[in-house]
Amino acid sequence: MELYQIRAFVMVARLGNLTRAAEALSVTQPAVTAQIKSLEQLLGVALFERQGGRLVLAKAGEILLPSADALLAAGAELRAQALKLQGEICGHLDFGIPSEHPDFLRVGELVAAMARTLPRVDLHTRTLPAVALAEQVRTGQLAAALTISANPPLDVQWIDLRSVRFRVAIPNALAASAAGAGWRELATLPWIDTTDSAHPHVLLRDLFERHGLSPQVIVRSDDVAALDALVRAGVGCALLREEVALRGAERGDFLVWGHARTDARLGLITASERAGDPMVVGLSSVLRTVWGLA
Known part of the structure; x- marks a missing residue:
């Protein structure tokens, strides 16, 4: 069960309309429909019924809505606590980038956001070819890297950014x-x-x-x-x-x-063994925000 599924359920319950819910969530209507359907399949109950062209909560939906609201509130609280802890993360982070136009990579936005969000992290960018970026992430010489590839590199974690x-x-x-x-x-x-x-x-x-x-x-x-x-x-x-x-x-x-x-x-690659490193987690979070994935 994912928070975005819970969020879609709550938004549709509040607005009673898939199109308006999709606009509020900044996703497509088919995406909201798929999220609701997958949540219903996971829970084994129908959450909505159609009445006069409007989606209304089914009996199970009415019962589960308060719990869904509580889950979203808990998620927001967890995020707020994490933001407070970000100010305590410190250290040196080597970050690789390919040779490309910086504006295309949004390097300036990323560095500025890192300085605001993780002010005690010393970010050092290194420009390398794509093959070298993947190899240095695998060997731990780089904590993470942006890279461009026809196929995501093997043996690393990949966050997809764009085609x-x-x-x-x-x-x-x-x-x-x-x-x-x-x-x-x-x-x-x-x-x-x-x-x-x-x-x-x-x-x-x-x-x-x-x-x-x-x-x-x-x-x-x-x-x-x-x-x-x-x-x-x-x-x-x-x-x-x-x-x-x-x-x-x-x-x-x-x-x-x-x-x-x-x-x-274009994607962000990190070594699997560094997935729990607070600086890498912080970098990934900031990058998702910069690219509108958060």
């Missing part, structure tokens, strides 16, 4: 060569890549391997955030985040090739 789509960006100078080109022709164009363990390299390699090809790389850059500038300068093609690629194409800085795309996920 990330990548597109192929082509310099304007190569527009004629790319017009009507297929994957084989695209692979022969000059390409900008990153280090072997960075997420753009892994995604670019996998994208071409699907077609039995590999791109002709002429430049490698450790700075993923600088890839669009290199494409804009005409150095070569690159795999860019869709937001960056489309924004550059709208400005006429470069072209976006066809409908080719590859998808990944």
Whole structure:
């Protein structure tokens, strides 16, 4: 039984309407319906009945509603006590981030929220390639890390934040060569890549391997955030985040090739053995708030 199921039950009971309850909870109506249904299945009783197009409490719902209210109150009290304890958490926390635009990762918001919520925690950010981030979390060199991957890394805990789509960006100078080109022709164009363990390299390699090809790389850059500038300068093609690629194409800085795309996920990874570490728990809680998951 989850608190969000209890919260959905109480909200629908108060408002008598799934749509209004969904709006109040900032979720979709199907999500509220699913939460109520799963709670009813778990409890083995019907909580609501439909009367004249309105949801009203069934007999079991009337009996259980006070207990549900008490559970939510207890949860709020637990949260309030935890917030008081956060001010007592102190120490040094090494936090990894991939090479990406800081605004996209919401690093500034996270650091500012950490400073407010956990003022005695010394947060040290380290920028590393995706493969290195996962390895250093596994070995304990990093307490946690943001990472971008087509598949969540194994042997670590994962908090999913959002999807990330990548597109192929082509310099304007190569527009004629790319017009009507297929994957084989695209692979022969000059390409900008990153280090072997960075997420753009892994995604670019996998994208071409699907077609039995590999791109002709002429430049490698450790700075993923600088890839669009290199494409804009005409150095070569690159795999860019869709937001960056489309924004550059709208400005006429470069072209976006066809409908080719590859998808990944942005998430927070932590080592399973550090799941109970107060600083890691605090970081996870702050990050959920920053990303609207709390």
